[in-house]
Amino acid sequence: MVVAEIRIELKPGVADPEGRNTRKALELLGFNDIRGVRSIKMFEVELDADPAVARQECEEMCRRLLANPVIQKYRVDLR
Amino acid sequence: MKAVRVCVLRIEGTNCEDEAAQAFASVGASPEKVHLKQLLGQCPSDRRRELDSYDVLMLPGGFSAGDYVRAGAIFAARLKSGLRKELVAFVEAGRPVIGVCNGFQVLVELGLLPAMDGTMAEAPEAALYTNDSGRFECRPTLLRQERRGKGPFTAGIPHGSVVMCPSAHAEGKLMFPRGTRRRTLERLLENDQIVFRYVNPDGEYAGYPWCPNGSIYNIAGICNPAGNVLGMMPHPERVLRRETHPDWTRTPGREEGDGLPLFRSIVESVR
């Protein structure tokens, strides 16, 4: 079995309101030295396949569902 | 008179299907609320439905599948994997498809909009992204009808006229790929694909709050080049009567809701 970590993040230049709002909430809880907060989405997918195939499949998942290429980029890491 | 059959398609999390069906019923059509599983055959046989047997397809608003992953993405993926051929055939036959709010997001994720290079794009060519305010915005919005050509949606809404349809969404900012933004917009204009743009009460293309999301070129709704697939963020099905306009107690002249002509146009176009 392989475990793939699929990381979906916003492309540079796309505003990140979730990060911005999260930062505000953290500051309200008293964290005053924050320089930046970015929101990143992570999926952990377990596959019964060998690594090369698994990577290909995960990239296909990104293209078909997990990422919208207009605003998001993705990275697949296998463990 | 021919009965106009409308498929109001839903999955878990769709939540504007009642008023969407009501909208079509109030202009004389026969709407049916259909669960995606009924089209896919994942149901008892007496509940099975065929997309082909409908004249109009409506994707109503809501939070399909919780809007997990991305607004509309899961609904789109399920449609694409199980119903691709039928959908493409439906669109290519020229039958009207309308997606409102979450339905618009689904059409974009599906590649049925803006679809400048074929009926259905492989990957999304646009995104409906988080509003500039970072918040869910539920407020009245004014839309100017911008399309010059004919088509099933705008026969009853003259070019240049302004209608009020409320918006209620957190992700309605239309975006195009960074490098090709200008070119995409130009092509949309060339193809006469822009149907609605946000304006203020003076008819100007104004910023927030009149454009609630920061959408490019104040775009509220677009259609495909053929003009039979429409996606829009604001909700015409919420203004079927004058009493759901936000200022109806001070505007005695209006007789019906601004959303009604859109549904009437659709139904008359297929009758």
Add this chain to the structure above:
Amino acid sequence: MSLEHLFIKRPVPFHLAEIDLAAATDDELKALSGEMGLSLSLEEMRRVRDHFKGLGRRPTDVELESIAQAWSEHCCYKSSKVILREHIFGIDNGRVLSRGDAGVMEFDDEYGYALRIESHNHPSAIEPYGGAATGIGGIVRDVLCMGAQPVALVDPLFFGPLDLKGKVPAGSKAPKYLVSGVVSGIRDYGNRIGVPTVCGGLFFDESYLGNCLVNVGCVGIVRKRDLRRNAVGGVGDRLILCGGRTGRDGIHGVTFASAELSARSEDESRGAVQLGDPITKEPLIHACLEVNSLGLVSGMKDLGGGGLSCVVGEMALAGGCGAEVDLHRVPLKESGLAPWEVWVSESQERMMLAVPEGNVERVLETFAMWDVDATVIGRVVPGNHVTLEWLGVRVLDLDLDFLTKGPEYCRPCKMEVRSRQTEEVTPKLPDLRTVTLGLLADPNIASKEWVFRMYDHEVRGGTVIKPASGRMNRGGPSDATVIRPLPDRERGLALAVGVNPWFCGADAYRGGMASIDEACRNIVAVGGRPDSFTDCLNFGNPERPERLGELRQAVAGMGDLARYLGLPVPSGNVSLYNETASGAVLPTPTVLGVGIVEDVRRCVTTDLKREGNALYLVGETRREFGGSALYRRFGGRGGEVPAVSPERLRRSMDEMLSAMGEGLIASCHDVSDGGLAIAVAEMCLGGDLGAAVEVGAEWEAFSESNTRWVVEVEPSREGKFVSAMTVPITRLGTVGGRSLRLIAGKGRASLSLRDMRKAWSGTLPRLMG
């Protein structure tokens, strides 16, 4: 103290213990209650011990937990029932269709409407987002289990001041953080399930610092033939558990709600806050309504406080039967739960259906269609016992009479009227302009648009009067919201919140009356006739006589007025122990009033309509400043809390509604917080029109006397209006210009629309950032 010796482990392949209550000393009984998180008093523990002594056996842990749930304040109202029975229960006008988990009233010949309001205070104070979201989930299920389609949500919220100067007390969180979390929770849940959140309130006071109040209400619509009881139908019915799976989340929610919050609550109680899943709930609503409307179900009930332990017992008892449950069939989120955990877990999004055996298959098929889990977990049997099995072992066998007839207390009450104990100190006021703008900008008065624009208040397409009235994107406040719940008729429901915690703090009886008066005048202001109420009573620790005294007086005030008006309270909720080391919350009896609008096309809004129209005050202004916004903001003390004359209220409502019916009233706004000056200013803002208004003395501009409205009348209709009204009316001035010109005794002020809008609209965005 070690209690080990009292736990006797049973030789079974899972966790099950018997507790040797008979061998326990009083101190050990007390310690046991604490250790197991039962929140039972010594007296109650003794009662349990004696019951099992009589049976000649020891209780299992499952049984003890079950009793603790059923006997909690939250489930059996042991401290408040006596008071409620005396003042509130039993008011009837012949239109009450049901008093179940939600009350149901007659809407028209064919339909009823369901209503209920409930608190979710303690969970929200610990985890604001999840706490508030699950509050919405719970109240929606209360309406759903009557067979009703939820059509509106309501959310009165109470927090510490946003512009807090000092430190937040230990164990609690910054009000701004709580507001943001609670509002997001309600937004995400309400918007996702597609029920519009149409009205509410946002109140700020230091007393809510450590213990915010999150009250959530829901209204539904039900065809009379689809109305269900929260009961089993009869022997042989199957018990079908549907919706979400059961997990460790939400264990001991009710016992947690029935104790004071402390600095340690956060760490100890996170497990008591459940997680919500609106995307399970949304299809759950569809599936339940579908099987119900097909007539497949004999009764439904939601799983809320106490989980399975409460729902099974209450449904069986209400149907005059017993029940057998195979607990091991309950679908779980995770493995390894002990039977008692499964039995009392308050995991969200679950409903119990009692279904005649022959219908089971069709019910399960419908749920499968919606991809919602549904599992037969037991059946209804003769007798009055609930029994539970787990892997073939009987783990619980309880007599329902013993289990559900929880204790009832007549605790000592101390009746005080604080406003009479303090000498009145009139504040030294700045000029009229500063006072008026200051009040408009007060967070308790300022626009709540920052909140309600985040709520989808228009989904379902029937919101006729929205939270804002007037020009697009420049509206003023609405008094009540109106929804048209059914597409084929013009009849509507007007919803309004009434509560004034400061009035209640100074004089609970008058404050209680004022909450009813406020809800009534809000409903009347849009053209609705008040029809019923549901109430959420948020008070401190009832074991303190002065706290219980506040409850008794407030409830008496509410009850006396509701009874006089013939308006029933078919449902409600009591939340006690809203108290921290720094004190109790202000007594906060929140009322959700529902009115019937005969024809929504005749509704009236608050925004001024036309230059040249006349403005009138309906009602009488008295020098009543106890608890007023003016005194709170400018340093006044004491003073009489505004009283209500029930007779005058009734007559005023009748005359207002008939004047509206004749089309004499162009706009109307009730006079409440901040008084007349603020009411007129808000009408100006909504219409984006000025006005010239004069009253005899400065205090008249800010008094908060009850039973008053400001109305706008066209000149051609003034004669008819004046002769139609027998209650006192006063001509205040006229509509026109771009400013509010206010003359109050010797004070004069001219306030531009711009300045007023800045003060009123700017406050919340500025404070919330």
